Each structure stands twice: as C-alpha cells, then as structure tokens.
Amino acid sequence: MAISRPTIRDVARQAGVSHQTVSRVINGKNDVSPETRTLVETAISQMGYHPSAIARSMARGQTHTLACISPNLTDYTLASVIEGAETEARQHDYFMLSSSSVDSESFRRLVDELVGHRRVDGLIVINPYSDKRFEHIPEDFPVVFVGAQSHQKDISSVCLDDEKVAYDATSHLISLGHTNIALVTGPHEEDCSQDRTAGYRRALKEANIPFNNAKVIEGDWSASSGQNALLSFVKNGNVPTAVFAQNDRMAMGVLRAARDVNLKVPSQLAVIGVDDMPLSSYFDPPLTTMRQDMPLIGQEATRMLLDIIQKKNTDLREVKLPAQLVVRQSTSEQGGDL
Structure with a gap:
C-alpha cells in the first residue's frame, strides 16, 4: 500500500495556520511573523513535506527551466558544451532543454515558442553564426551566447580565446x-x-x-x-x-x-x-x-545566465577561456621525425 505524501493543507493543520500562510513561508514572502514562520517550518520538517517545484515556480513567475539552442546536437564539441550546461543547471535545481537551430527562421520559431510563451527563464545560444538571429531575442530576456559576441546587442558571452x-x-x-x-x-x-x-x-x-x-x-x-x-x-x-x-x-x-x-x-x-x-x-x-x-564553457555559461536571472550580476560580461597545447606525434621539427 502506497504511503501518501503530506500536502500543504496537512502542514497548515499541523501548524495551526491557513494553507495560504504556509505558501507564503515556502515562497519566502516577508509578510509572515517570525513566530508563525517558525511554526510552519517546524511542521514542514516534522512531516517531511517537500513543496511542489512546479507550484513554487508558478507562484514566483518562473519555470526553473533553461534552454540551450545549438546548430546541432550531435557535434562532439557542441554536445560537450550542452553537457556542461546541463550539469551546472541541475546543481542549481534547474532543468535544461536542448534544441537545434540550423538557420535564422528555425531560430525565430524556437525563440517564439520558448520565450514568447514563457516556457523558459533564460536562453543559452551556442555559436550564433549570424547577427540576424539576435534580433529575434527580446531586449529584456536573460540570454548568454557561447562562442560569439553580438555586434548588435549588449549580450554576455562565454567563448574560447x-x-x-x-x-x-x-x-x-x-x-x-x-x-x-x-x-x-x-x-x-x-x-x-x-x-x-x-x-x-x-x-x-x-x-x-x-x-x-x-x-x-x-x-x-x-x-x-x-x-x-x-x-x-x-x-x-x-x-x-x-x-x-x-x-x-x-x-x-x-x-x-x-x-x-x-x-x-x-x-x-x-x-x-x-x-x-x-x-x-x-x-x-x-x-x-x-x-x-568544452564542458567548462557550458558550466560558465549557465552560471552567468543564472546570475542574470537571479539579478546577482546583470553587467555585460565577456569571458574568454584558455586552451592547452597537447603535443603528440603529428608535429616535429621540419625534416625531423618523432
């Protein structure tokens, strides 16, 4: 027999408050007295209550979902960026959607779907080859570019040097x-x-x-x-x-x-x-x-995007990461051999 999970109303009864008050505590509202907040937090702890991530997102006007748009999803280097971005997103309790866009028109449709319908809180755009794509992103929407910097808009970016x-x-x-x-x-x-x-x-x-x-x-x-x-x-x-x-x-x-x-x-x-x-x-x-x-580039892009979303750092930034020379057998002195 399945054990039922406690609900927000169960917590409210345990704490002797309304379920609206419990909701305000969960969502970090300030209009709750310290005594009431303690009662609610104690009830939550005792009952092992876990708030619904979806409900919390709706209450805060956020989806806790990000999107990563790439020219394709099979290229090793691009897939590695996405892997790093997804890993970092999970560490902050965000879900990362991945999609591909090969031209400006498909990019526009993706942006309309993801941003226009507010399905995501922010975008990571990998290798936006054409500046024509930039015009499809709303001015005030959180976005970070990977691999290029916009010449038309002030958008933060992460790339290899x-x-x-x-x-x-x-x-x-x-x-x-x-x-x-x-x-x-x-x-x-x-x-x-x-x-x-x-x-x-x-x-x-x-x-x-x-x-x-x-x-x-x-x-x-x-x-x-x-x-x-x-x-x-x-x-x-x-x-x-x-x-x-x-x-x-x-x-x-x-x-x-x-x-x-x-x-x-x-x-x-x-x-x-x-x-x-x-x-x-x-x-x-x-x-x-x-x-x-490449995974580090993805991680840095996600951290930068979350800083923008959470308003920790909204300044325009361009981060350039170094690369390391790895010498193998395809190079030697002219006329020499390894």
Whole structure:
C-alpha cells in the first residue's frame, strides 16, 4: 500500500495556520511573523513535506527551466558544451532543454515558442553564426551566447580565446622551425574562424614570416574539407611543411590526404588542430592539438545566465577561456621525425 505524501493543507493543520500562510513561508514572502514562520517550518520538517517545484515556480513567475539552442546536437564539441550546461543547471535545481537551430527562421520559431510563451527563464545560444538571429531575442530576456559576441546587442558571452589559441598553435609550429605554414579555416563569416585566423597572422608577423593568402584555404569544419584543402595545395604545387587546421576534424582530413599523396607525417608535414576530441589521440599519427574544456564553457555559461536571472550580476560580461597545447606525434621539427 502506497504511503501518501503530506500536502500543504496537512502542514497548515499541523501548524495551526491557513494553507495560504504556509505558501507564503515556502515562497519566502516577508509578510509572515517570525513566530508563525517558525511554526510552519517546524511542521514542514516534522512531516517531511517537500513543496511542489512546479507550484513554487508558478507562484514566483518562473519555470526553473533553461534552454540551450545549438546548430546541432550531435557535434562532439557542441554536445560537450550542452553537457556542461546541463550539469551546472541541475546543481542549481534547474532543468535544461536542448534544441537545434540550423538557420535564422528555425531560430525565430524556437525563440517564439520558448520565450514568447514563457516556457523558459533564460536562453543559452551556442555559436550564433549570424547577427540576424539576435534580433529575434527580446531586449529584456536573460540570454548568454557561447562562442560569439553580438555586434548588435549588449549580450554576455562565454567563448574560447580563439585568437590566443591560434597564436599558440602557430607558434608551436614556428618553434619547430616551420616557416611554410598553411592554414585551413572554418567558414570566413564566423567569428571563431576570423579570430583564429587573426591569431595565426599575429604569430607569423612576430616571427617575421610574411603572410601569404595562397596558403589559406576555407573549410567548413568537416574532415572532408580538410582533406580537400591539402589536396588543393598539392595540386597547385604549393605544398606546405606544416598545416594548422582550425579544428580537429579538418586536421583529420589533412592527415588522410597526406596519406593519399604519400606525405609522411610529421617528417614531411606537421599537422596541428584545435579541440582535442576523444578520437584525436587515436588518429594516425596521434594529433597534436589545442585542448579546450568544452564542458567548462557550458558550466560558465549557465552560471552567468543564472546570475542574470537571479539579478546577482546583470553587467555585460565577456569571458574568454584558455586552451592547452597537447603535443603528440603529428608535429616535429621540419625534416625531423618523432
């Protein structure tokens, strides 16, 4: 036989007050005397009463639900951000919804559903590639961006320090004696790709290595685009001694293309990426990369969003997190081998 859980009316009878008074105590209202508050809290403790989270949310005008909108839910790096965001939300008794949006129109529909109907208390938007998406978010609604900063609205953001990451990756190749360093970028319109290209160029400039646009090929973050990039360099007779791919997937494609054209890695071609995906250490050869803590980015985004919701800190903030160089067998001194 199931044991019935105590209700708010049971607590009221035990404390000798109305159920409205119990509700005010539960929701932290100030219009209750200290003596009455003590009576109610004692009754709650003795009876093991647990207030309904839904009822409390309704009373406070909050849902205790957040939403995370991402370009897709299957990409490892993006999924890791969401995992970190969900973990942090649970620690604060919030539920995190996850959804994907691939274009501005689907983003608008999602925002209308989640924000317009007040189904969530705040939004985390991952990699909002186009500023056109920003206009769909109400000015006063709590939101944090991950991976980009709005150029049109004052919105807080959390991201990797992409310029510094690319600078460090390129500097690693330069420290090994490489001067003929090719770059495989993400889509040029994305802030992340632009910042990583800027870091690459800064490292070259500081080493007095001329920037050559012919050594830069635009990819789309996929392995196939990295593969095609190196094959294009080879076809044009512009074979580098090192390649900085702006993510690990494109680096994986570069490694595949190197094998296809019989370029030995790392003795004839050094390769470095960004991310440190779980499979990166199993590439052939294992990939040197810049490790970014994606779950930490998600956690920081959730903490920032909750600060805004709870009005602990509503100041505009832009947090940039560092990455760590992980040296494996895909890089060595020019003409050398590991």
